[in-house]
Amino acid sequence: MKRGPPEARRAPAAPESTPSGISTDSILESISDGVFTVDRAWRVTSFNRAAEEITGIAREDALGRRCSDVFRASMCESECALRHTLDTGVPVVNHTAFIVDAAGRRIPVSVSTAILRDADGAVVGGAETFRDLSQIEELRKEVLDRREVGDIVARSDAMRRILALLPRAAESGSTILLLGETGTGKGLVARALHDLSPRREGPFVTVNCGALPDTLLESELFGYKAGAFTGAAKDKAGRFAIARGGTLFLDEIGEVTPALQVRLLRVLEEKVYEPLGATRSEESDVRVVAATNRDLAAEVSAGRFRRDLYWRIRVMEIPLPPLRERPEDIPPLVERFIARLNVLKGGRVEGVTPEAMAVLTAHDFPGNARELLNAIEHAFVLIGKGPIGPEHLPRELLPAAARPRRPVNLREAVSEFERRAILEALRRRRGSRAAAARDLGLHKSTLFRKAKSLGLALPEEDGRARREGPDRPKGD
Amino acid sequence: MRTALTIWDGRISPVFDVCREALILDVAGGRVVSATQESLESPTPFGKVERLAALGVDTLVCGAVSEPLRRALLACGIRVHGFMAGEIHEVVRVIASGALPDPSFAMPGCRGRQMRRRGGRGQGRGFGGRGRGGRDERS
Numbered sequence: 001m002k003r004g005p006p007e008a009r010r011a012p013a014a015p016e017s018t019p020s021g022i023s024t025d026s027i028l029e030s031i032s033d034g035v036f037t038v039d040r041a042w043r044v045t046s047f048n049r050a051a052e053e054i055t056g057i058a059r060e061d062a063l064g065r066r067c068s069d070v071f072r073a074s075m076c077e078s079e080c081a082l083r084h085t086l087d088t089g090v091p092v093v094n095h096t097a098f099i100v101d102a103a104g105r106r107i108p109v110s111v112s113t114a115i116l117r118d119a120d121g122a123v124v125g126g127a128e129t130f131r132d133l134s135q136i137e138e139l140r141k142e143v144l145d146r147r148e149v150g151d152i153v154a155r156s157d158a159m160r161r162i163l164a165l166l167p168r169a170a171e172s173g174s175t176i177l178l179l180g181e182t183g184t185g186k187g188l189v190a191r192a193l194h195d196l197s198p199r200r201e202g203p204f205v206t207v208n209c210g211a212l213p214d215t216l217l218e219s220e221l222f223g224y225k226a227g228a229f230t231g232a233a234k235d236k237a238g239r240f241a242i243a244r245g246g247t248l249f250l251d252e253i254g255e256v257t258p259a260l261q262v263r264l265l266r267v268l269e270e271k272v273y274e275p276l277g278a279t280r281s282e283e284s285d286v287r288v289v290a291a292t293n294r295d296l297a298a299e300v301s302a303g304r305f306r307r308d309l310y311w312r313i314r315v316m317e318i319p320l321p322p323l324r325e326r327p328e329d330i331p332p333l334v335e336r337f338i339a340r341l342n343v344l345k346g347g348r349v350e351g352v353t354p355e356a357m358a359v360l361t362a363h364d365f366p367g368n369a370r371e372l373l374n375a376i377e378h379a380f381v382l383i384g385k386g387p388i389g390p391e392h393l394p395r396e397l398l399p400a401a402a403r404p405r406r407p408v409n410l411r412e413a414v415s416e417f418e419r420r421a422i423l424e425a426l427r428r429r430r431g432s433r434a435a436a437a438r439d440l441g442l443h444k445s446t447l448f449r450k451a452k453s454l455g456l457a458l459p460e461e462d463g464r465a466r467r468e469g470p471d472r473p474k475g476d
Numbered sequence: 477m478r479t480a481l482t483i484w485d486g487r488i489s490p491v492f493d494v495c496r497e498a499l500i501l502d503v504a505g506g507r508v509v510s511a512t513q514e515s516l517e518s519p520t521p522f523g524k525v526e527r528l529a530a531l532g533v534d535t536l537v538c539g540a541v542s543e544p545l546r547r548a549l550l551a552c553g554i555r556v557h558g559f560m561a562g563e564i565h566e567v568v569r570v571i572a573s574g575a576l577p578d579p580s581f582a583m584p585g586c587r588g589r590q591m592r593r594r595g596g597r598g599q600g601r602g603f604g605g606r607g608r609g610g611r612d613e614r615s
Contacts, residue, residue, distance in 0.1 A: 105542070
């Protein structure tokens with residue numbers, strides 16, 4: 001294909017120098033913002049190092065090409081910032097857009113523009129600077145903990161079928177029952193159902209029914225009036241009230257006691273409930289999405305879950321497959337977890353080696369995506385940068401033959417057990433020795449001695465040590 | 477064969493996700509037997525996919541396309557020939573001959589894309605990184 005006139009493909013003119021003698025090119029090469037310039041025919045005439053890194057396009061490939069084919073931004077077609085600046089003379093500052101890289105990833109960027117003039121003041125083109133906002137976007141999403149449909153990893157046919165089902169299920173407004181093991185993404189799907197539903201502008205409220213004792217769960221769900229019980233000094237709105245106009249996600253509904261099941265059935269059937277101590281009913285205006293990792297049909301047969309409530313909540317049932325049944329979702333999940341942890345922990349992990357990926361895809365992950373995340377986090381603590389190899393993954397993921405230091409007698413078996421218990425406690429407590437010792441029922445000086453005898457290097461007290469981190473055994 | 481070509485300013489539209497128009501070409505016997513211009517304006521990017529499916533398109537030639545949309549297109553049975561750039565009349569000439577744009581039409585940085593796609597995973601680079609070639613498996 002045509003690549004533009006030869007003059008547009010030649011290297012940029014000799015670099016200019018600042019008054020201090022530093023060349024402009026040197027400055028452009030050193031900054032972290034991408035910068036490119038174009039001539040009046042929209043051909044790229046310069047492309048700095050950061051531009052190469054952000055777009056993934058080598059300078060020699062970019063020079064002389066149409067800027068829209070190089071930059072591939074969402075704004076190119078309808079609201080090109082450079083065209084606006086060249087037409088009006090007004091610079092654009094920090095306009096946000098996304099670009100699409102060669103791997104099909106949308107990279108959020110902020111764009112600014114300026115006019116380029118020659119020595120006589122004539123316009124010879126424009127300059128565009130752009131900043132990669134991926135990390136900021138990751139942080140923002142992490143902070144807000146907002147999950148969208150696009151956050152559900154669905155490379156497998158099984159998950160793609162579920163994704164295809166969601167818009168219609170969301171639109172229906174019916175009560176939906178999500179079934180799946182722990183860590184299969186029931187919360188993500190519930191959030192997606194809300195985001196796709198006509199109630200998306202309303203609140204999305206989650207209640208973990210298994211995390212609260214029955215009496216507390218009742219007041220949490222329905223609220224109470226002042227004086228309803230000792231200590232109830234003023235009215236408290238329940239989750240049904242807080243979720244008004246939105247979606248109430250009842251996680252672990254299989255844990256609800258029979259007494260509370262009766263109250264839930266009433267609110268689902270009659271759309272009314274009474275806060276504790278109230279004399280009047282209140283109207284419920286929520287869409288309920290429920291989830292459980294139990295076999296609710298079996299619970300019904302065993303008499304532990306009300307049949308009428310079961311039929312009421314499973315107007316539509318969406319079973320979520322465990323990760324072991326969709327191994328093709330593991331690589332994109334790993335990619336997502338690494339990107340997220342790089343942002344949260346300030347790491348520079350580049351991915352996993354093919355060998356480590358083979359280990360991950362061979363594991364059956366009884367804890368599903370949550371266990372996978374833990375495995376990646378474990379590796380982060382060990383390396384912090386570079387690719388993750390099999391040796392950085394938790395030992396239980398490795399095939400038995402590949403596990404190092406297999407115990408051969410009782411004493412070694414006990415030592416191995418202690419070693420794993422300490423590492424797990426440190427990992428769970430993010431490297432805090434004091435907290436890990438508490439979990440293990442030890443004084444921290446005992447933990448220190450024990451770890452030393454087992455050849456484990458402990459982190460600094462504040463848990464921030466990474467390279468010499470909490471579960472990095474000496475000599476590994 | 478019915479081929480859609482996303483267009484803008486006389487060229488392939490740079491980003492499918494936000495494109496607004498497509499040229500729908502019916503090719504038979506080495507020539508274009510019909511060519512119509514269709515709007516792909518839609519409130520959501522997935523609306524463009526549904527529109528192309530409704531138009532009975534078999535193959536899409538487009539510029540950059542994000543992965544979720546590429547998957548959606550494939551799920552609708554539309555073959556995707558993405559990350560292409562060039563003048564419309566040149567691309568139409570190639571399509572009329574019964575072929576698809578070759579790598580010389582590839583967008584900058586995407587020339588090896590087709591080969592990598594068939595090369596499978598890995599290639600010693602690992603998975604999940606942000607570097608070039610980090611995600612290279614495609615259907």
